[in-house]
Amino acid sequence: MSNERDSPLVIKNFHDLLQLLVRVHFPESDTTSYWNFLDLRKNILHNCDMILLFLQVQEKVLPYRVDIYAAIDELRFDALNVKKACGKVPANFGRPGRRRSVKHLKGLYEQMRLAAVLLCQANSPELMDDVARALSLE
Amino acid sequence: MRDSALQFLMAQYRDAIQYTNELKRAIASFSGVLPPDSPYRYASMTVGEAVMNFLDRVEKPHTIRQLISELESGGCMFGVIKSPDEIVRKAVMAFVRQNKLVWLDKEKNTVARPGWSVKKS
Numbered sequence: 001m002s003n004e005r006d007s008p009l010v011i012k013n014f015h016d017l018l019q020l021l022v023r024v025h026f027p028e029s030d031t032t033s034y035w036n037f038l039d040l041r042k043n044i045l046h047n048c049d050m051i052l053l054f055l056q057v058q059e060k061v062l063p064y065r066v067d068i069y070a071a072i073d074e075l076r077f078d079a080l081n082v083k084k085a086c087g088k089v090p091a092n093f094g095r096p097g098r099r100r101s102v103k104h105l106k107g108l109y110e111q112m113r114l115a116a117v118l119l120c121q122a123n124s125p126e127l128m129d130d131v132a133r134a135l136s137l138e
Numbered sequence: 139m140r141d142s143a144l145q146f147l148m149a150q151y152r153d154a155i156q157y158t159n160e161l162k163r164a165i166a167s168f169s170g171v172l173p174p175d176s177p178y179r180y181a182s183m184t185v186g187e188a189v190m191n192f193l194d195r196v197e198k199p200h201t202i203r204q205l206i207s208e209l210e211s212g213g214c215m216f217g218v219i220k221s222p223d224e225i226v227r228k229a230v231m232a233f234v235r236q237n238k239l240v241w242l243d244k245e246k247n248t249v250a251r252p253g254w255s256v257k258k259s
Contacts (some may be wrong), residue, residue: 066186066230067184070236070238071186073232073236074231074232077226099180115153117220117228118228118229118232121184121185122186124218127218128219129218132217132219
């Protein structure tokens with residue numbers, strides 16, 4: 001992992017990725033207020049960006065095998081899907097009293113979590129549970 | 139007391155990592171796969187690779203439950219947080235998206251290689 005100020009962030013392995021992921025706290029109910037949603041979205045987008053950065057390196061270092069590339073493609077597909085869902089905010093959502101459903105987002109995030117566990121199983125199976133915990137929905 | 143305990147754990151951890159890496163290299167030096175009745179036949183495979191390997195060998199559609207049972211009996215690693223059902227489904231979905239596997243039913247329970255008919259099951 002490179003975190004020097006002037007150099008781009010390079011996430012070489014799952015150990016590095018685990019250090020950079022943040023906990024995402026989904027609300028217990030299916031809806032959330034505007035400000036809570038913004039906070040939730042910030043953390044989700046951070047994790048998606050870290051995963052996409054990680055995948056850039058994995059494509060180059062992992063051996064070319066159909067199963068591994070299927071897992072990489074699946075994780076990228078899911079991470080981009082989550083980012084897309086985060087970007088959809090209704091224009092009048094900021095008005096007081098308005099609440100937003102996060103059920104759909106929660107489902108997509110869970111799919112991304114599963115895809116990350118799957119890739120980890122291919123690469124570092126000893127870290128599978130750590131990855132599942134780091135991306136858990138609290 | 140704390141330092142000695144931590145030092146002991148760190149030493150054990152380092153030895154375990156080194157041993158794991160040596161085992162991985164030793165396993166990789168062998169070519170081919172284990173026989174179909176070995177309890178470790180899928181231990182070093184990814185879930186996707188194990189599913190494809192099994193389906194190519196038996197050449198018959200199988201349900202997710204049957205795949206899980208086969209993979210578990212072959213020593214495939216699933217971890218403890220996510221269930222085997224979720225992991226196997228996700229692996230199958232990844233291959234379905236790449237047209238390497240297809241669902242044979244609407245409920246997404248039976249999986250096959252493209253071109254296999256329902257009758258084959």
